[in-house]
Amino acid sequence: MQNILIIGADSTIGAHLKKHCDAHGKTVYGTTRHANRCTETTFFLDLLNPDAFHIPYHITIDTVVFCAAMSTIKECEENKEKSYQINVTSPITLATYLKNRFNPFMIFLSSNAVFNGSKPFCLETEPPCPINYYGQCKVETEKKLAKITNKLTILRMTKVLHPDHALIKKWIHDLKNGEKIYPFTDLMLAPISLDMVSTAIEKLSALKKSGIFHLSGKQDITYAELAKMIGKKINVNESLIIQTQDIEPNIKIYNSLATHNTQKILSLLSQHHENVFSDLF
Numbered sequence: 001m002q003n004i005l006i007i008g009a010d011s012t013i014g015a016h017l018k019k020h021c022d023a024h025g026k027t028v029y030g031t032t033r034h035a036n037r038c039t040e041t042t043f044f045l046d047l048l049n050p051d052a053f054h055i056p057y058h059i060t061i062d063t064v065v066f067c068a069a070m071s072t073i074k075e076c077e078e079n080k081e082k083s084y085q086i087n088v089t090s091p092i093t094l095a096t097y098l099k100n101r102f103n104p105f106m107i108f109l110s111s112n113a114v115f116n117g118s119k120p121f122c123l124e125t126e127p128p129c130p131i132n133y134y135g136q137c138k139v140e141t142e143k144k145l146a147k148i149t150n151k152l153t154i155l156r157m158t159k160v161l162h163p164d165h166a167l168i169k170k171w172i173h174d175l176k177n178g179e180k181i182y183p184f185t186d187l188m189l190a191p192i193s194l195d196m197v198s199t200a201i202e203k204l205s206a207l208k209k210s211g212i213f214h215l216s217g218k219q220d221i222t223y224a225e226l227a228k229m230i231g232k233k234i235n236v237n238e239s240l241i242i243q244t245q246d247i248e249p250n251i252k253i254y255n256s257l258a259t260h261n262t263q264k265i266l267s268l269l270s271q272h273h274e275n276v277f278s279d280l281f
């Protein structure tokens with residue numbers, strides 16, 4: 001029997017993972033920062049006050065998945081002190097507590113933002129080179145966690161697409177109301193689905209294989225291409241989709257990651273964007 005603790009069970013990935021693990025017969029515990037959502041298996045945790053975190057004495061944990069985070073580049077850039085607390089200091093405090101109490105296998109959800117996006121398919125072995133504060137915090141936490149435990153997987157992911165994704169919902173809403181949208185032609189995504197993420201985490205927690213793993217879509221597509229697919233799917237006039245350049249001419253920002261360990265050890269192949277897209281509707 002595996003006992004999994006999801007730090008941040010209300011997060012998009014954490015909530016999906018909880019359902020996935022429940023369905024696969026695991027014992028799942030979680031954390032929430034909403035006191036009214038606490039139960040016998042869901043414990044209160046505010047990452048701004050991690051010292052107050054406590055797990056009842058009768059409980060045992062063998063895998064911890066770190067999902068809670070300040071998870072947008074913009075919010076991290078605008079709130080550096082708070083994001084450092086939530087994305088670096090508190091996960092390290094928690095990891096230290098959990099290591100001393102349970103010595104569990106830990107899975108830290110990281111991001112392609114540890115790289116600078118100047119080329120596609122960065123390798124697991126490449127040195128990180130983040131260009132934003134969110135990515136810098138991920139790199140720092142990856143390194144600090146590795147000093148606390150060797151029972152650690154760093155799972156770096158590209159963009160996770162799902163029907164509740166804020167940008168997708170806004171595009172669909174605007175297009176259906178006859179409003180124009182302005183997707184970028186130079187910003188790319190290599191999307192993956194929530195099912196893919198939960199499957200990979202479940203496999204990692206079963207195998208307890210330490211190291212760096214990447215999850216990525218099979219290829220980069222532009223946000224403009226994604227918008228066109230959505231426009232076609234909901235049958236709106238293509239003239240509402242105004243392709244826009246975000247950066248300087250001839251520069252593209254890539255999202256994809258090489259997935260050698262994931263393919264070899266987890267036997268998971270990268271997803272084609274059309275398969276991820278079909279889950280959105």
Ligand SMILES: NC(=O)c1ccc[n+]([C@@H]2O[C@H](COP(=O)([O-])OP(=O)(O)OC[C@H]3O[C@@H](n4cnc5c(N)ncnc54)[C@H](OP(=O)(O)O)[C@@H]3O)[C@@H](O)[C@H]2O)c1
Nearest residue numbers: 010011012013033046047048068069071109111157159160
């Ligand atoms: N989604 C992606 O495309 C993607 C890609 C690469 C990596 N990742 C990483 O994967 C992880 C999960 O991503 P996600 O998209 O599922 O995140 P998400 O939906 O944005 O959820 C973030 C969670 O963190 C919680 N949180 C924020 N501040 C907190 C605090 N002070 N104390 C306790 N909890 C706090 C939020 O709580 P509330 O629910 O109460 O607001 C929320 O549940 C993150 O580490 C993210 O960086 C995500």
